[in-house]
Amino acid sequence: MAELSFPKRPYRTKGGVHAPHNKNTAHKESVILPVPSMVALPMTQHIGAPCKPMVKVGDIVDVGQQIAVSDAFVSAPIHASVSGKVKKIDKITMPDGGKVEAIFIESDGEQRLSPDIHPPKVNSLSDLITAVRNSGLVGLGGAGFPTSVKLNIPSDKNVDTLIINVAECEPYITSDHREILENSWDVISGIITVKEFLDIHRVIIGIENNKPDAIKALREIADSKVDPNDEIRVLPIRATYPQGAEKILIKACTGREVPVGGLPSDAGCLVMNVGSIAFIARYLKTGIPLIWRRLTVDGGCIENPVNVIAPIGTPIKDVIDFVGGYKEPPYKLIMGGPMMGIALPNDDLYILKQNNAILALSEKEAKYSEPTACIRCGKCLDACPMRLQPLELANAADRGDTDGLKFYNVMNCMECGCCSFACPAKRHLVQHIRMGKALIQKAKREEIAASKGGKK
């Protein structure tokens, strides 16, 4: 195989928008949240099969004790983030509106570590995958895909490049940025572990060029003798939204395109979030599973924006009170970033594993505007990083025209929001496109049902 080279400059990517960065918390040390009096741990904090509780009401649990699992391949177990008593197991409403069972633990404040915790022995790739599975790790960048599944690369795929995602292109969010500054050694040691076991000899750390201090910190380590063959390199990329989207990052770092409907492994790449990779290093050292995470608390309505390190399952209200509460009543409360995050109906929800930010936005920042007629300016086309035609997709979705939706490749849309952001007529393009996707999925299901019916 030809020697892999490292790009000097990022490859060109199309589209994207200049969303305001608002990285107010980038230079503030993260603060550790005091142990909350109660946590709630929903059974789905990942993409995949929900877990089943292994504890019952009244049980006493320790920090790091596994309390819910699933046998399914695509899933991740859940661990107690505080020590104390299981208070109740009840359905709660998730941010997306679905109802999910959650285990409520009342903290005794002792934070007793479970006696089962010990660093895992990892001698092979399968050991690593098992260990990562047991750690409960999911992609910490927001998507929440179980990391063990990601590492389990099918044998017919030839993955030669590991990309570390530090783009963090959403406005406000700085949790990855802080992770690098505060735990840069964990990042590099996690990278070395993963690349050794997967036998990957090219690691590209894709990082937006608006974080010079993080670039410097990573370069210092990556250029030192921990990486004798110089297989780990830092690549500063353009600071436009959405450089951190997997397919766009792959294009920027390697020039390769993930085929429509394909996975990063089809382009020979494994993309991991920087927080996840640092977590793997810590887990191998300590054996403490995923029970806390760093998240950015910011937005125009937050008194003291800062990154907090909070136990998973902490009520959002506690987190906000801890940073000084609301400066003014928020207009919108967002879980995740302003471009792709979910608007919450109230602050009675809980921090999830994949939750990288809580933003309380003011009316000025997130004002809702009535959509007006499309003027066919084409700005949505120019903004679309997937080179789709958002206006045609939205129009086809409105007409219920599935052929049109297919012609314009609706399923390749990643719902990044650039088109809606750019539209001068303030059309809610992403919303229409989501409807269009649902139409296609429905048509597919009906097709399958019909073909099954036909055979009988």
Added chain:
Amino acid sequence: MDTKLHVSASPHFKGSSTTRRIMLDVIIALIPASVMACVIFGMRSMVLIAICIATCVLLEFISRKIMKRDTTIGDLSAVVTGLLLALNLPVDINPLIAMFGCLIAIVVVKQMFGGIGMNFVNPALAARIVLLVSFPGPMMHWVTAAGAPKAAAIDATTSATPLAAEPGVYSYVDLLLGRCGGSIGEVCALALILGGIYLVVRKVISPIIPCVYLGTAAVMSLIVGLDPLYQLLSGGLMIGAIFMATDYTTSPVTKWGKVIYAIGCGILTILLRAFSNMPEGVSFSILLMNILVPLIERATAPRTLGYIKKKKGEQK
């Protein structure tokens, strides 16, 4: 928490660009041409512009009311249509004829097809052509411009347009500064180019359409044996390429679509100028290409990221 939170789909941030701002930029870009119209043809131009804008806005308001739709005059698109139409008329046109043009543009072409973004031909252009066909006399009555060369004079008050004049009558400088006969807004090429640069800098239009249109026209002129620079600077080509052909609604949104569309406009314009007995090919060429836009757009859909073309014979 007692305040009600707003819940809506992502994205929660929106960019600052608005339809109104874009239309305002087009108006600003037309200011040099409008000022030059007054310099060249006197304050009567101002009156004509005012009449057209007022009529268009009023008609837009009334027709939306009658159709029981929301008022859209706030987006300023009716102002743009009125202004563009006025700039495409001779200065001494009967105001009633101008108002009739506004009626065609706003009511027939724009609102009857559903309002902004829905019309398939450019309203100002369509109105101009209707007027040309209905009132050829007044529509081609070219009052002598201030500073126009004597040789171009037809009689005491009128003079020939550059395209109708004998070769050598107008110099390039005359054409650049607008010292020639023509519609009030089309004569001064310099003012139009200035406006075009403003639009490109403000990212309101992409330079593709004007550049390719003018480039094609120049090449075509050479082919058919006309003086390219003279062709570019005379008649309605500048205002057409910069302000009419780039109309959002009636031009392709795809990059290659813009190229094809502009090449089509350029070829047609020069062919009409060279071989038809029509004095001016710009309006008709753009109108024709407007009609082809849906076809062009569909044929030039961009390749989406990761799309691999199926090999011939491969099953879908």
